[in-house]
Amino acid sequence: MKSRFHAGDAVTVRAAYPPGHIRTPHYIRGKRGVIERICGEFANPEELAFGRDGLPKRPLYRVRFGQRHVWPDYGGAPEDTVDIEIFEHWLEPAAREAAT
Amino acid sequence: MRRHHDMGGIPDGPVDTSAHDAELWEKRVDAVRNLLGQKNLLRTDEHRRHIENLPPGDYDGLSYYERWILSISNHLLEKGVFTADDLGRKMAEVEAREAKDREHYK
Numbered sequence: 408m409k410s411r412f413h414a415g416d417a418v419t420v421r422a423a424y425p426p427g428h429i430r431t432p433h434y435i436r437g438k439r440g441v442i443e444r445i446c447g448e449f450a451n452p453e454e455l456a457f458g459r460d461g462l463p464k465r466p467l468y469r470v471r472f473g474q475r476h477v478w479p480d481y482g483g484a485p486e487d488t489v490d491i492e493i494f495e496h497w498l499e500p501a502a503r504e505a506a507t
Numbered sequence: 508m509r510r511h512h513d514m515g516g517i518p519d520g521p522v523d524t525s526a527h528d529a530e531l532w533e534k535r536v537d538a539v540r541n542l543l544g545q546k547n548l549l550r551t552d553e554h555r556r557h558i559e560n561l562p563p564g565d566y567d568g569l570s571y572y573e574r575w576i577l578s579i580s581n582h583l584l585e586k587g588v589f590t591a592d593d594l595g596r597k598m599a600e601v602e603a604r605e606a607k608d609r610e611h612y613k
Contacts, residue, residue, distance in 0.1 A: 424508055428556035433509040434516040456552035478516070 410466040411495055416442045418470060419501040420493060428456030431497045439501050440472040446492055466495040511563040533572040540575060549582055557581050 412418060422437035430452055446469055450461030474487040481487070529537070543549035557578035561569070565577065583589055589597075 426510075428552055428559060429510075429513075432515045433513040452552040455550055456556040458550070458553060 410445050410448075410468075412442045412445075412466075412468060412498060412500075414442050414444055417501040418442060418468075418498040420470070421497050421499060423497075427453055429453060431493055432491065435472065435477065435491055435493070436497075438472055438477055440470040440491075443469040443471040443490055445469075449494075451494065451496075467492055468495065468498065470498070510559060511566055512559040529572075536572045536576050536579070540579060543579065543583075548586065548588065549579065553582060554578050 417439065418441070419439050420431060420436050424433075424436070446467040448464040448466050451465050452461065454461040469490050470493050471488050471490050473485075474481045474483060474489055475485055477489060540549065540554070544551075554575075558566075558574050560581075561574060561577060566574070569577070580594065584591060584594070
């Protein structure tokens with residue numbers, strides 16, 4: 408499997424808003440996180456949703472985000488994080504220091 | 508734009524997590540969905556797309572399996588498994604049968 412990102416890489420979720428069946432939550436688009444792990448590669452659900460084969464398979468990553476970054480008014484501990492599984496085509500490289 | 512179903516992070520009330528029994532018709536909907544999967548007539552992602560495409564009022568107002576049966580109906584119409592006319596006639600037939608049963612057991 409050829410994956411563009413590896414554990415520890417800083418990424419930004421693309422702020423795109425296409426119609427259709429999208430598995431990247433709205434609230435995380437445009438946010439910065441860090442690759443926690445590569446989950447494997449899977450047929451693209453955005454294509455499967457329309458009856459197509461979803462191939463080639465695409466790498467899926469577990470991405471970790473700081474809760475305070477995602478929710479500016481977050482009231483919990485500053486070190487709290489949220490992990491979200493996101494397909495590679497939704498991610499762009501980001502500067503490491505900006506990712507928390 | 509945020510789509511209606513994609514409501515993570517939007518303020519709302521508590522989630523009801525109490526256990527409940529499924530009604531017979533709900534079990535039947537579950538069985539139909541499983542059969543359609545086995546016969547490659549409905550994929551999980553297709554099912555989700557149809558549920559997400561329900562009008563916001565339906566999405567909020569219908570129960571879990573009511574959303575499922577609407578998704579399944581819309582999908583099978585799209586795939587040409589049955590026609591709207593087939594479905595309409597069958598629904599009327601079932602409704603008449605149920606009414607007769609209710610009368611019988613009154």
